[in-house]
Amino acid sequence: MEADHESRVSLPVDQITEVYRVFRLPVPNREKQTCTFAEFAEMAKKNKRLLAVNVDKGRDLYDVDGCIAESATVKFNGEEFKPVAAEDPDPAKVKATMEKLGLWGQENINYVQGIKRAHSNKLLKAEKEKSF
DSSP states (O other): OOHHHHHHOEEEHHHHHHHHHHTTOOOOOOSSSEEEHHHHHHHHHTSTTOOOOOEEEEEEEEEETTEEEEEEEEEETTEEEOOEEEEOSOHHHHHHHHHHTTOTTSOOOOHHHHHHHHHHHHHHHHHHHHHO
16 A cells, blocks of 8 residues: 555444454454554554555456456565456356466465465565575
8 A cells, every 4th residue: 555545544443343353352442433554553563463464456357258357466565466366156157267268277365365475475585584
């Protein structure tokens, strides 16, 4: 997110409370009814079970034989991924589209897995730099 955009993002306390409840974490006391993105990121940094991640995503959508296909560039804390997805209620149509694009059988991961991978890559790079 761009810095000027971050300052305009406001999260209601009930949404923050829900995030903490989903992860079964104690909800921090909040005097204000909203929280900026930066404030929320600081709250997350204080909890070792949470990881604040900057996400930047750009995508292009295509129609491939009636199936929605997406090509994206996603960055999680600067680590870039280029996912491709096909979406349709009919699984056979998705498979046919992915086969047509030559992508059937490729690794299938979701964004949470991508975030974990990006974070692991960052930790590995930092560890390598320490050893030199």
